[in-house]
Amino acid sequence: MKRKAEDDDNSPRKKSTIVAPLKSPFAVKILNERFGIPGFRLEQEAVIARLLHGESAVVVFPTGGGKSLCYQVPAVAFPELDKELNSRGAADGGVSIVVSPLIALMKDQVDALSRRNIYAVAMDSSKTREEFLQINSDLREGKVRILYCAPERLNNEGFVASIKQVRGGVRLIAIDEAHCISEWGHSFRPDYLKVARFAIEIKAERVVCLTATATLKVAQDVCDAFNVPPSGLFRTTMYRSNLRLVVESTTTKHAKYPLIFKFLRAHPGPTIIYVTLQKQSEMLANDLRQQGFNARSFHAGMQTDSKTQLQDEFMKNDNMVICATIAFGMGIDKATIRNVIHFDIPSSIEGYSQQIGRAGRDGLLSNCLFYLCPEDFYLRDVFVYGNLPSIQSVKEFLEDVFSDENVAKDVGESFEISQYSQGRKFDIKPTTLSIMYAQLELKFGLIRAITPKYSKYEFEATSRYFAAQNWDKSPAAMAVFKTADKKAKYHHIDVDAAANRVGVKRMDVIRKLNDWNDNNTIVLRTSGVLNVYSIVQKLPSTDDERSDIAEKLFAQMEDRQQQDLQRTKDVVKLATDRACISRKVAAYFGDESVGLPKECGHCSWCETHKPVILGKHAYKPTTAATIAHVLAHVPDRDDPRYLARIAFGIGSPRITQAKLGSSPVFESLSDHDFVVRSFAQL
């Protein structure tokens, strides 16, 4: 008998009315036997029991709380449980997919799982073609237990297609850092919004979303995205009784230095000092070294090898001070960090709590210091105001996306665009640009991102390449031979020009290059991503329609700017309030658990019962003369926000291109409030 379509719906959106068990002896057995761990912590067992029962879950555990086991144990348990219940064939165990933004973390986990004889792989761009083919074949045969990938991978329709063919299907999707799904979250990532759609498309049986920082609102958003009922939300307390939370205010940034030196002399041990700017991390490490500390700097601008080496050193060392941007710490599992110091204002309470959460995982007393002064606000404002482009830029960007050529295309056709060049051309930050694309995709339903292309191909020829010139007369090979241009060691090739020249498809040329790469005829290098979008709905062609979309996009970004400004205010309020800081952090995350003391007894408020007083942040007023000074150096009058940015010292692609970053007016009004209005009446 033919079943109704909804009966086939295995997707996580299908709600269940059956109550899931809280215990799972089977999961305990897997934990002991396959992971060598004696027992579960927190609510790990209840989460896993629910997943094994076929339900989805949202997990909010603090950093280091053991979220990884919540998906690793079920992934291993599914095929074993099938065997026990005799419900599926041995090769039909399916795969569990972990979506995570942290590539380094994926690698560590894959290594650890491999040591336990669990077949896990990370699908990332470092894989060679051979490895990639091997993974795909193993996936099809249902051999891979856990597959890690970054959210961006879900834009790759080849990947989505191959997942649909996995033998045994997708048993579970685990979404790490799941707060990135929520637009209310402090680190919203547009590609995360596509995970829910992906889960439905590939008919994932269940989903587990994991995060260390989610307010009630964010947790609710995550639950809504995957239709997880209240019984599927697991939260444990954020309160950490071994963390001493101290806030101190200073009059200037400079005055923080002697306080830090003095504190670290009295409290040695592994330490992380968080700063906002890369340059600052280097300067501070330098100053600390001069004071005799074993200090090093860490930031995202460093080479991957140096970063890995430094992390390894920090893991082994018991008295190292790392001056780092927030790039440091994610995936660092060092239990004995004694001090976490904030040299600048953290961007949100979520960020603050995540960073202090890295201290004292061994349960021993650890100090979390937060130094605050009026100068700190400037840096935060630069970051927040720098994200919002001008409405003019948004309109020009949309004109480019909805060009006559694209508008003439039919539904199902696609267009290519380089987000990188658009960012430079329209003066929009890459993250902001990708948020707008995600909105065009998910909110307006106009386009859909599909597999990006590389725009630049180059290769190093081996002797086989030169030999092939005599015998390989295939059109794709001829296209390469005729077009590739040798400069020094590398041949450069414009794949589109090559394809046009001989009248073959672009794809054929790319396939040829890849085949040659596989059989050692060439060593291929690719770079320069071209984003590709397929048209889902006829693109808007009238000015009114475009204007309407531009205004909606802009309004939403303005909203985000307000939220970001509010986040800074929340942090300052937390630090300067007449209340227990630990309790306030817990309350911010909706954690009012019974058993939480009214006052923690180990924060600056509880220790002194005096609030931290922050000096007044005095902005200078803008005058006609200060504005005229800026205008004298910048000829453009098309965009008040652009002028305000220069004056305030917020870099942008357009400012870099105009070489105005070193102009005398750049940053000239940094001690003024960021007022676009001052330039708007010109």
Ligand SMILES: Nc1ncnc2c1ncn2[C@@H]1O[C@H](COP(=O)(O)OP(=O)(O)OP(=O)(O)O)[C@@H](O)[C@H]1O
């Ligand atoms: N039940 C347990 N018993 C003993 N050790 C555990 C248990 N659960 C997790 N751990 C260990 O605790 C450490 C932290 O776990 P994990 O990395 O999963 O934390 P996390 O919640 O993902 O943290 P983060 O938010 O920093 O990513 C790991 O070394 C892990 O092996």
